[in-house]
Amino acid sequence: MTTKYTGFLIIFIIQYIFTVELFAQNKELVNNRQSPETGNNITTYRTDIDNSDNKSIISGDDYVINYNDDWTQKVTEIKPSARIMTAMACLTVNKMMLFGGRDSADNNQNDTWIYDITTNSWEQKNTKDKPDCRYSHKMAYISDKKVLLFGGNTADGWIYDTWVYDLNQNSWTEMNIQTSPPSRTNSSMAFIDDGKVLYFDGYETWIYDSNENQWIDKNPITKPRNRHQHQLAYIGENKVLLFGGFDTIPLDDTWIYNLLDNSWSQMHPNMKPSGRYLHDMAYMGDDKVLLFGGNIHQSPNYNDETWIYDLSEDNWVQDSNTITPPPRDQHALSESNMSGPNYVLLFGGYKDGSAYDDTWTFGGGDYPILKHTTQIKVPEDYSTIQAAINAAIEGDTVLVQQGTYFENIDFKGKNIVVSSLYITTDDTTQILQTIIDGNQLNSVVRFFNGEDTTAKLIGFTIQNGYSHEGEGGGGILCLNSSNPTLQNLIIKNNYSSNDGGGILCYSSKPMILNSTVINNYAKDDGGGVACELNSDAILVDLVIKNNEAKQHGGGIHCGGTSEIHSSPLIKDSIVRNNTANWGGGVYGDLAYFRLKNVVISKNSSTDYGGGVCCFGATSPEIINSTIVDNTAASFGGGICCPSGSSPVIKNTIVSDNMGSHGIYATSGKPTISFSDFWNNENGNFYGCGENVGKNAIVNIHGDSCDMDFNIQMDPLFVDHANGNYHLQKKSPCIDTGDPSSPLDPDGTRADIGTFYFHQDDLSAPESPTNVQAMPGDSRITLSWDQNTELDLSYYNIYRYQNQGFTPTESSLLTTVSKSASDYIDLDVINDQTYYYRISAVDSSGNESEFSNEVSAKPFSNELSG
Secondary structure, three states: OHHHHOHHHHHHHHHHHHHHHHHHHHHHHHHHOEOOOOOOEOOOOOEEEEOOOOEEEEOOOOOEEOOOOOEEEEOOOOOOOOEEOOEEEEEEOOEEEEEEEEEOOOOEEEEEEEEEOOOOEEEEEOOOOOOOOEEOOEEEEEEOOEEEEEEEEEOOEEEEEEEEEEOOOOEEEEOOOOOOOOOOOOOEEEEEEOOEEEEEOOOOEEEEEOOOOEEEEOOOOOOOOOOEOOEEEEOOOOEEEEEOOEOOOEOOOEEEEEOOOOEEEEEOOOOOOOOOEOOEEEEEEOOEEEEEOOEOOOOOOEEOOEEEEEOOOOEEEEOOOOOOOOOEEOOEEEEOOOOOOOEEEEEOOEEOOEEOOOEEEEEOOOOOOOOOOOEEEEOOOOOOHHHHHHHOOOOOEEEEOOEEEEOOEEOOOOOOEEEEOHHHHOOOHHHHHEEEEOOOOOOOEEEOOOOOOOOEEEOOEEEOOEEOOOOOOOOEEEEOOOOOEEEOOEEEOOEEOOOOOOEEEEOOOOEEEOOEEEOOEEOOEOOOEEEEOOOOOEEEOOEEEOOEEOOEOOOEEEEOOOOOOEOOEEEEEEEEOOEEOEOOOEEEEOEOOEEEEEEEEOOEEOOOOOOEEEEOOOOOEEEOOEEEOOEEOOOOOOEEEOOOOOOEEEOOEEEOOEOOOOEEEOOOOOEEEOOEEEOOOOOOEEOOOOOOOOOOEEOOOOOEEOOOOOEOOOOOEEEHHHOEEEEOOOOOOOOOOOOOOOOOOOOOOOOOOOOOOOOOOOOOOOOOEEEEEEEEOOEEEEEEEOOOOOOEEEEEEEEEOOOOOOOOHHHEEEEEEOOOOEEEEOOOOOOOOEEEEEEEEEOOOOEOOOOOOEEEOOOOOOOOO
């Protein structure tokens, strides 16, 4: 495998020399931060550290920051009563507020208090209206002199109301929002951006936007494991820190949520607190967070440790001062300032049956921190994306306006964000209209110098790339342990002389999320994506279709050597209509790839493995997937396992594949259980062992199956002919998956296949609203408001060329996932009118009423005459 890429060594040496020269140039530019092209000043600040007197000086304004790292107990004339499970939040500079909680006599409270750090005084505020008595509620700063309160536990149980306190008016106002997060026990909430608050209940991620007065379910692709009694804290612009919590054991993991790209990222500090829950955290300024106390679930349970997390260092440091509040849990902390160095206020808590009423502060400082973060705009500040990247430094964001940029860009080892306006608008048309065109000169985007996951490419169309002999990655190349995040992209019409027509990962581990890889070609392997030589990429929520590889892996190729393997994860994705010689959909050679909740359909090979081909010492996992309607000219229409491959196949449907058996194995030993093989040409199994597919027992439904609970029955797809592979209500695949697998979201036993069937649901979703159609050149973009039903499964999009049509199966254009709120129809002809209606379908197959009819007429952008 490695002989293909000897040219990379020479390229690396040349790039290294260029990067050294560029660094010298950029060092001067960083101090100036003015665009040499436009003369525009680019707002930035840089922090220098003077170790001689342990002060931090901010260049330009010379603010002095000096923390007083001591806990100090405060004695006040009046104060709130002793309590636990209260909530506090910063209200304005040097003022923090407290509301509610449970007192020592187990009485719920609804009193409002404000602590002024400059006068060391508590003041109770009496208001005309206020939230009900409660505990375990959450509060967070939303803007100056305003605090958000959500949920909690009242005498009537858990509630999910939303209130805002306004200091100027001394008033509580209930916001009366139609859709809110569920109110779960001991969730957490934190300020994240002006007017916005992050809420994480241990399961779901929500944002409250005070400007729109709405809660938004962000539904990020990855997230921390489920938990409760954890804690969040603001840790700098658009970021929130999560630590700990409880999920059968105390947790000690550290995560960062980034609002700009809606992502959770796990951090890996060298030092960290022990696992704990019922602790609290507060922002200290300068991207630092303080943690105090909590319950460590072992004797003595209650903790009095103080830890500080530094985002710039990704490390926790334990404070060594001997003066500290007594051990406790269920207390509350608040910062005194959302802009900079803070006092941290502590009040209340619990230990051994008693509640506390003491007030403590930690730290100090009165001056704001100026963040080292820059937004560089293209073409306002620089005319090209590459020029903006050259000028950028760690943590910067390059924001690209709509247009087509004929460039071949290189991140130069910089952990920066390069994004279209999609990152600021959530408007998916920005992805279509912000194009980086490689002009068939080289790879369109290159990550060559060890970039990590904070190097992000977001919201572009990447097209017309060309990788030359000895290279690879026509659209995007990730090389030399480069692990960027590639998100919300369309990667199309790229060519590779070797591997990876769309994307090549070579000894790299990128995260590729929520993207479409379409119409790419590789002269060797991996028409869509190639993961070679220790490339454990994460591919989530992708559509990989209409790609071609001359050799192996039309959609995805996973390769390695006898010593170095690749183990990519492919999850929640569709691999469709790809072609290759071997492995039309997915091919693995000396690789341990994992397929989870993947649809592999209508792929074809001119030799082995229409859907999946596993060659040699390759033992992939294929879990809860659907492999259907694939074609192989020789063997293994669904799955082919030549030369000793031994895949593990569980909870998977393999049906209606053409080309000598659903699975064709030679010398390997596939492990197949709790799966459904049906209607595959020439039979379902070949070479899988004499007992595989031999009915010997019955399953929980009384259906005949082999000793490993594999059935051979029609899975009963909702609409097989039109590619809708959800299960009908009478499908034999319902509740017949491995009982040791995680339960389906409806709490029932795992189903077989990619899509579970939601049981006991007879009501249809609401009809999609605000449906719109926007014409463009050879395309029509449909958009709608997302439905809010928890069991929503997908949307049906119907199209017709006559007005006033009633949707039928023959007019079904496509189905799209539940997370979608738009669809781009490229199968249109300019100057013809098309009519559309949309319906929502839940996981039980219940379809909503059809939306209103919308229409559009695509047009050509070419000028005549």
